[in-house]
Amino acid sequence: MSxxxxxxxxxxxxxxIHYPQHERCLKCKGREFEEFEPEGNAKLLAYxxxxxxxxxxxxxxLIIGIAQFENGVKALGQIKxxxxxxxKSGMTLKPSWEPVRYVYGEPVYGLKFEPL
Ligand SMILES: [Zn+2]
Structure with missing residues (x-):
């Protein structure tokens, strides 16, 4: 798994927490951010x-959903x-990074979620 x-x-x-990136914090208008990666499984919020x-x-x-990772990152992905x-909302999903489609024969990678 990549x-x-x-x-x-x-x-x-x-x-x-912001994803994708914003120039200024949506909450306090701050301009300094610390980068980090999503971790752990994700909980489905909406689909x-x-x-x-x-x-x-x-x-x-496709079935797509917004899920929240254990460290708070919310992201949109394809549900397998x-x-x-x-x-159903609230279910646990296992995230992976896989080809989601092909353009000119080249895979385009994206986020997928597998229901556990
Ligand atoms: Zn802030």
Missing amino acids: EIKITAYKCKKCGH TQMFNLPWGFDERF AESLGGI
């Missing part, structure tokens, strides 16, 4: 089914499931 290539930013003043996928996807639809059947 490492999750996400960098999150923690405000040095108030500790608020949806996405149809009409951009070019390069083989699937008919065939249907919404077994998916």
